[in-house]
Amino acid sequence: MDENIEIEWAVLVLAVARLGEVGFQGWSGSHGLGQAGRYVLERALPRTWKAAGLELDLIAAARRHDEALPRPTALHLFSDRLPFRATASAWISERKTAPSKLLDQIASWDLDSLAAEVMNRAGSPLGGEMLGGARRLGQLSPADLEDREKLTSASTQMAASYLAGNGFAPAYFDLT
Numbered sequence: 001m002d003e004n005i006e007i008e009w010a011v012l013v014l015a016v017a018r019l020g021e022v023g024f025q026g027w028s029g030s031h032g033l034g035q036a037g038r039y040v041l042e043r044a045l046p047r048t049w050k051a052a053g054l055e056l057d058l059i060a061a062a063r064r065h066d067e068a069l070p071r072p073t074a075l076h077l078f079s080d081r082l083p084f085r086a087t088a089s090a091w092i093s094e095r096k097t098a099p100s101k102l103l104d105q106i107a108s109w110d111l112d113s114l115a116a117e118v119m120n121r122a123g124s125p126l127g128g129e130m131l132g133g134a135r136r137l138g139q140l141s142p143a144d145l146e147d148r149e150k151l152t153s154a155s156t157q158m159a160a161s162y163l164a165g166n167g168f169a170p171a172y173f174d175l176t
Contacts, residue, residue: 005152007102008121010091012159013077013084014054014106015118017061019162024111027168030060033107048096050107055092058085065170069134073175077158081145081175084155115163122160133169135161140173 020028023035031037032053041049062078062085069076078085095103109117128135137157144150154173161171 002148005148006087007091008152009084009155010088011102011106012118012121012155013088014058014092015109015114015121016077016159016162017054017057017088018106018109018114019118020061020064020168021057024114025162025168028057028060028064030057032057032060050103051092051096054103054106055089058088058092064168068168068170069172074134074172075140075154075175076170076172077155079172082154083151118159118163122156122163125160125162125164126157128157128161128171130169135164135169135171136174137161137171138173139176141176145175 017028017030018033019025021030021032021034023031032041032055033050037053037056038049041052045052058078065076065078072081075082080086092103126137128137130136137154140150140154144154158171158173161169
């Protein structure tokens with residue numbers, strides 16, 4: 001797979017996970033890279049605290065999405081059936097062994113720079129249909145799950161939907 005696509009997927013997933021932090025939109029309940037997370041993690045893991053904070057954000061966001069969308073046919077950015085979360089997790093793990101300007105950049109985002117980054121990479125929210133507190137963006141077939149272009153389009157649509165600012169409304173596609 002194209003490494004640039006994987007980096008794009010990882011950054012989008014991590015951006016949405018960071019949006020869920022308590023200091024930003026707050027829907028995941030995570031403090032991964034916030035003031036409290038930094039205080040604890042920087043002392044306990046001085047070399048890898050940023051990566052550890054992102055891992056905590058990723059885990060908290062995945063948990064929150066799984067709670068909100070418990071059906072295995074509701075595919076969200078953190079779904080096991082999509083490659084995005086696994087790609088982001090692998091990317092974080094690789095950053096533990098070498099300095100990374102991108103990791104430093106992700107860790108330094110405030111709400112405005114985070115929203116600008118998502119907008120730059122994913123575009124504006126496209127709408128979708130609100131169903132039961134979640135935003136249904138369409139359907140994906142099993143064949144679509146093997147198509148890199150369709151997956152990339154799905155990842156950007158889902159990430160952009162978190163900029164709509166309507167509280168926590170997890171974006172998803174139905175698996176047909």
